[in-house]
Amino acid sequence: MAQQKAVVLPKAKGDWLVDSVPVYTPGPGEILIKIHASALNPVDWKIQAYDFFIDKFPAVLGTDIAGTVEALGEGVTGFAKGDRVLTQGVINENAHAGFQQYTLSNADVTAKIPSNISFDQASTVPLGLATAVVGLYGGGISLTPPWADGGAGKYAGKPIVVFAGASSVGQYAIQVAKLSGFSPIITTASPHNAAYLQGLGATHVLDRALSGDALRAAVKQITSAPIEFAYDAVSGADTQTAGYELLAPGGAIVIVLANAVPEAKQTKDRKIEHVFGNVNAPQNRALGRSLYAKLTGLLETGAIKPNRVEVLPNGLQGIILGLAKLKAGVSNVKLVGRPQETA
Template sequence: MKAMIVNEFGDSSVFTSTEIAKPEIKPGHVLVRVAASSVNTVDMMIRQMGPDLPLSPPAPAVLGMDFAGIIEAVGEGVTDFALGDEVYGCAGGLADLQGTLAEYMLADAKLIANKPKNLSMREAAALPLVAITAYEGLKRAQVKEGQNVLVHGGSGGVGHIALQLARYFGANVFSTGGGDAQTALIEELGATSINYKTETVADYVQKHTQGAGFDVIFDSVGGANLLNSFEAAALNGQIATTVSLLELDLSGAHFKGLSLHVVFMLIPMLHDHKREVHGQILTEVAGIIEAGHLRPVLDDLTFSLEEVGKAHDRLASGQGLGKVVIDI
């Protein structure tokens, strides 16, 4: 089968088109004919850092985590899927798991779900990693109906899904963005936009919560921005973040009694730990999508399998709006 592999790690030029053996079916797995894959920040980190990132596969490797496709073979013990099923998931591209940038991939049946019927393959491929991340973060932060929820980075990959899921769970949702296109998308998706470049944290906390702070904050920006989340949170508030690889003064969190939830959705794939939870989340997300409460936003540009390097460059440029998707 055709695949894009990396023989060494580095810039976006390291991808090479080659022929490799099609995976053989094994128990508990399905063989998927991949139709589309999307690019996530972690894909770029693996490509750049290689062995410096503990979750990276050894070279030569097939990268790519998210996919949508059609099942072509079903392994022993798999009862929830059949030949011809259209599925989506996040099931490869790290450690010893072959990625999605190939015509076929082997996927653990616990990590996948039936594709939302009202989405194209490209749209479905944009969802798994970001949808699982957003869902897990909001659930761990115990989001409830009627709460004031702030999503940092609401026009980004994870953020635009978290924003919509928080609305679906019944919250009053507010979201930060940094420009006209970003704030317009946030409003279009049903949240109140906050331009972090023109409004201070104190200003928007006073404006939208009368100074009390937000009950739940989903911080998809993270890093040093966590200090803004601490400032914006209500007393005993909940904060979920996807980016916490830094040293940080937690004094602000201490004096407000905040709970901080670090979401690292790759744990089930890396450690074979509760993988079935990912399949369950994707099944629930598919239902939410089919009921009309959630939709992925895709970047305007399209890329073929051979153009994966350009797709990585597009995401890295920050010029796109929505998920970057590759047609396989």
């Protein structure tokens, strides 16, 4: 069997290493992709540090993938060898993972990369965008996506508050909220990211250091409309609570980590929606398929802009160092490895 190099987690909480693993054969509906760029996400270092989601070892992680089509499985149409594509990996499936030189993808949630977007940029899109999209247009909230019939601008005049606008997820939440017509789009960030986030569609950027009370007062100054939607892309106990307390009756907040709103503050008429941001998951697949059918166009027109990129040197080895760097914290940048540049 042909072999390739991968970043491997040999056992729960083990030390990352670069090792050889098989190159997989695409089955029906699958594509074999040669990976040129693989973006890092907090979940990757968290899995190693805290041991969750994975029960098969050695494990290959990474879910943000951009590369070229190498081979097509049975029944796959619309793609040809050499096409530049992006896709999302599947957690706990080594054959569908990003921190290696080749991966399989599910063709229905794979899209071509337009010529204005590099592999590095494209790799920043799948997980962050999926998390924004599933949060607002899937699950218990299920708004009409902006690419569906009647969805563009549908929520005009409704405010939304996005916590952590400069995070990868937050940037995509701002951008899809803009396509949906939400206004004002109020976000929280470090002040040095304000102009960048306004460029993505935020109408107001509030300092992330504001207390919950100060934030509520600032939001009231911006709009008197009821806050029906909040998206918390950082989801600490403080931001979740602040977001929840902003909501009008009937409102909903999307959270990306476990619910940490104190029970005493929760009321029946305000919803807390936890998101699982993977388009391969059965419950998200139909929404994911509809997104990936439009994704090339959304990137080509600039309706969705990728995150800012920092390329890690030294191929797969660089990804290991990058995971430590991400754990220490980044601001408004996505770390991206290039598996083909492995020595």
